[in-house]
Amino acid sequence: GIQVEQSPPDLILQEGANSTLRCNFSDSVNNLQWFHQNPWGQLINLFYIPSGTKQNGRLSATTVATERYSLLYISSSQTTDSGVYFCAVEYSSASKIIFGSGTRLSIRP
Amino acid sequence: EPEVTQTPSHQVTQMGQEVILRCVPISNHLYFYWYRQILGQKVEFLVSFYNNEISEKSEIFDDQFSVERPDGSNFTLKIRSTKLEDSAMYFCASSEVSLGIAGSTDTQYFGPGTRLTVL
Numbered sequence: 001g002i003q004v005e006q007s008p009p010d011l012i013l014q015e016g017a018n019s020t021l022r023c024n025f026s027d028s029v030n031n032l033q034w035f036h037q038n039p040w041g042q043l044i045n046l047f048y049i050p051s052g053t054k055q056n057g058r059l060s061a062t063t064v065a066t067e068r069y070s071l072l073y074i075s076s077s078q079t080t081d082s083g084v085y086f087c088a089v090e091y092s093s094a095s096k097i098i099f100g101s102g103t104r105l106s107i108r109p
Numbered sequence: 110e111p112e113v114t115q116t117p118s119h120q121v122t123q124m125g126q127e128v129i130l131r132c133v134p135i136s137n138h139l140y141f142y143w144y145r146q147i148l149g150q151k152v153e154f155l156v157s158f159y160n161n162e163i164s165e166k167s168e169i170f171d172d173q174f175s176v177e178r179p180d181g182s183n184f185t186l187k188i189r190s191t192k193l194e195d196s197a198m199y200f201c202a203s204s205e206v207s208l209g210i211a212g213s214t215d216t217q218y219f220g221p222g223t224r225l226t227v228l
Contacts, residue, residue: 041198041222041224043152043200043221045216097142099144102151
């Protein structure tokens with residue numbers, strides 16, 4: 001089946017820093033989403049981005065479908081950005097989503 | 110903005126007991142899903158459901174699990190005889206349409222999850 005790899009697994013930054021999270025996938029996908037899992041375990045959808053670039057405030061994402069990767073950019077990090085960021089892809093006609101292992105981001109004040 | 114809701118937020122049960130996790134998908138959505146996340150691990154697909162039938166299920170979704178849409182609004186996941194290893198966060202999701210054609214699939218909206226603890 002499709003493999004979804006995220007890097008880095010862990011990232012510790014000072015408040016105000018910028019970061020780039022990467023998601024590689026091993027096959028063509030119909031759909032790609034980025035999620036933030038907050039400390040309470042809730043999954044918050046950040047972007048639905050099968051291709052192209054989208055921006056929402058301090059966050060932006062780019063997916064290059066032909067090269068099978070997506071990037072999530074976080075600028076001017078805040079402590080509330082801490083949590084685990086998951087990339088998830090959908091590749092089959094039955095709509096199953098496959099999640100990566102996540103990047104755990106810790107923002108220090 | 111419409112959202113997927115799940116109840117309860119936390120369920121504690123004894124090993125061997127039956128549990129039912131409830132979800133209310135977004136009202137005009139037709140596709141429903143359950144996922145689970147064991148603590149510290151990745152989110153895993155369990156089952157998808159459309160037109161009152163299971164569309165796809167993973168190897169995790171064995172005979173102990175069942176899903177149902179008992180009425181026009183609820184979507185439930187039942188675990189018949191819980192095991193310790195069933196302890197996890199269970200997420201429900203729904204989407205409006207999923208044609209399975211490249212570029213035609215829709216976003217899956219996730220509920221906040223139910224944390225199941227089996228003692």
